[in-house]
Amino acid sequence: MRTCLLLVVSILAIVTTVTTVTTVTTVAADAPRPNVIVIMADDLGFSDVGCYGGEINTPVLDGLAAKGMRLTQFTNTGRCCPTRASLFTGLYSHRAGIGHMVNDRGYPAYLGRLNDRCATIAELLTPAGYDTLMVGKWHVGTDAPNWPRQRGFTRFYGQPTGGGSYFTRKTDRPFVLDDKPYEPTEPEPATYYKTDDYTDFALRLLNEQRAGGKPFYLHLCYTAPHWPLHAPEADIERYLATYQDGWDVIRERRHAKQKALGLFASDVVLSPRASEAKAWTEVPEKARADWVRRMAIHAAMVDIMDRNIGRVVAWLRETGQFDNTLIVFLSDNGASAEVVDRGESGSVIGAKGSFAGFNQPWANASNTPFRRWKSIVHEGGIATPFIAHWPTGIPAGRIVHQVGHVIDVVPTVIDLAGVTYPTAIGDRALAPLDGISLRSVLTTGTVQPHVPLFWEHEGNRAVRRGDWKLVAQNGKDWELYNLASDRSELHDLVKERSEIAEELITAWQAWAMDVGVVMPNEFKKKAK
Structure with a gap:
């Protein structure tokens, strides 16, 4: 029972409370409707990027934050599938059918796919005149009837399930272009890297949609820095010296930087080191190189992701769309403490054939100053960086201590797009939105009750x-x-x-x- x-x-x-209508309608506005790009990292810790306290080189995200807005109390659900369900629909993930992951557990809230009582952001924006593009990790429906194109997106490239190697598409987790498994016409280059690939396709789809002259919504879901820890060796080497002092020093440095940046008041205390982690001084000397390398790879993956976001920003500038594009960046959960150590025998961690995570001690550091991590709903599991940048709509350089949740993204975006949430789409009755619009927070920098x-x-x-x-x-x-x-x-x-x-x-x-x-x-x- x-x-x-x-x-x-x-x-x-x-x-x-939402307006009662039966179709998606638009509301007249004097200004052009903004383009929207929502970028989601995977297993990124609260303090990993520079503008949230990290030492990782993230100049693009730091620049967007400096000219845009950072929220300090924005949250996700603590795990990838539920966060994506809420981010796509504006509903609590259980209400959308994904109370856990993508396996059907025999209850309405645990179907393992988006149900018919929710509308995706694409099902709301596409009828309202937007081109809706999805690139990267979907992870809210494994089988073809539940892929992005069947849930309103006009174009899709990526993995329905996500995960797998960063160095090849040839895994048991297939890639899809629109409605069919992707079959490249050219041999896979030796330099293939998934984060680059996702950006290549995002830019390709953006270029292809330009001819129609419509505003666009791009959902760009990187898998970085989710395990397996994979990065080119040259990128790893740049960070090896950074982590020689271990996780205790990194936590202290990040916490001090967070307070200096104004993310937290001076009296916010750094949580004690996780009980699952030894003091760095107690880690045997012969084991330290392995631990240092793991964090260096994680950092390299974040660094590469930032560079790829820079490519998207450059495209917006080159095409004259930068000023009227809202860019939102966040993570699906806190850093992962999952102990992952498998792969081909003899493979070097970070190289093709390896399959490892950075495990509990570094997850604790990535989530500075909080306790716990991914899957747990203490702050270390649910607190996420939240960067919003929109030159024509958001005041620059604000740090706002606004409470928020991924269920708020859909209400906010449709509010900015002039779209009213319907009670039904066709013969599908929809659940009312659980989230609220944060439009006034973004456009004025004023905190509102939640x-x-x-x-x-x-x-x-x-x-x-x-x-x-x-x-x-x-x-x-x-x-x-x-x-x-x-x-x-x-x-x-x-x-x-x-x-x-x-x-x-x-x-x-x-x-x-x-x-x-x-x-x-x-x-x-x-x-x-």
Whole structure:
């Protein structure tokens, strides 16, 4: 039997009110509608890019941040598939059918694909006159009926499932162009690298759509820096010296830089080193070179991604579309602590044939100053960099401490595009949006209140209302934090402020019932 969840009618009040219409309509605007490019990194830590505290060379992203806006409290769902489901639809991932990953687990919230009650951003923008392009990792539907073209995108190149080698397309995770498996007409070059390939196709599709004169929406989903750790040796070598001092020093340096940049107040404390990681001074000398190389490869992958984003920015400038293009950059979850060490015997980590991750100690550093990592919904798992750049619409150089979630991207984009969210598309009744538009935040830099936000992934769960966040790992007790004074989640107030904790527990239970959450122990019971 499903764990008892208390249904509270008042929770329905948190859902954003939407206009009741039955078709996608546009709203007249004096200014031209912006082009939109949403760029998503994969397993990027909160502090990896330079403008969020990192030492990795990311001049393109840093430049966009300097001339645009950074949000310091934007969040994802903590895992790749659910984040993408919410990012594409404006709904909580469970409501969209992807409460976990892309396997059907036998419940409506766990279909492993986008359901018929959600509309993708492409299904909203394409009828409104946009060319909608998808390049990279899709990961919200593995089989052909659930690929991007079947969900409204006009063009698609990439992998329905994502993952695999960076040095070849010849893997068990096929590439697709539009509706069919991609079969290149030329031999694969020896210098093939997936991040470059995704950018090549993004630019190709952008050039092809120009003739129609329509505004465009490009969803560019890189797989970098998700494992396997793969990068050209010359790029790796540039970072080997950077990480010789180990993860403890890197965490301290990043935290100091974050405060100097104004991302956090001076009293925000660096979380203790993860219990899964040794002090660097305790790491045997003979093991250090391997650890240094892992982080150097991760850094190289981020560096290469930044250079490729630079190619897209250069194209926008060359074609005269830079000023009226909104560019958004974020990550699908925090850095990954998954212990990955497989590959061909004798292969060097970072080279073709290797298959490794950078594992828990470096994930902890990448998520500075927070605790935990990917899949867990403490801040280290869900906090993401969020850079927004739009010369004609966003004031330059702002750091805004706005709370946000990936469910807010669709409402914001359609608001800027003058598109009203429908109650139905054809005979498909749609669930109302869960997210809210952050248009006024982007265009004015003014913080606005946010409706309560909720998370659940593999039994890890959380709710945030204002500055209060209630959070728990699967099978563990609830913890309560005031993020205004304790962003690193170090001082649990669940006993001192039990009345707030009880309110938030009730709210989370109501939300979980509403969206169809099934806890891990219930899946196990069903399996028996």
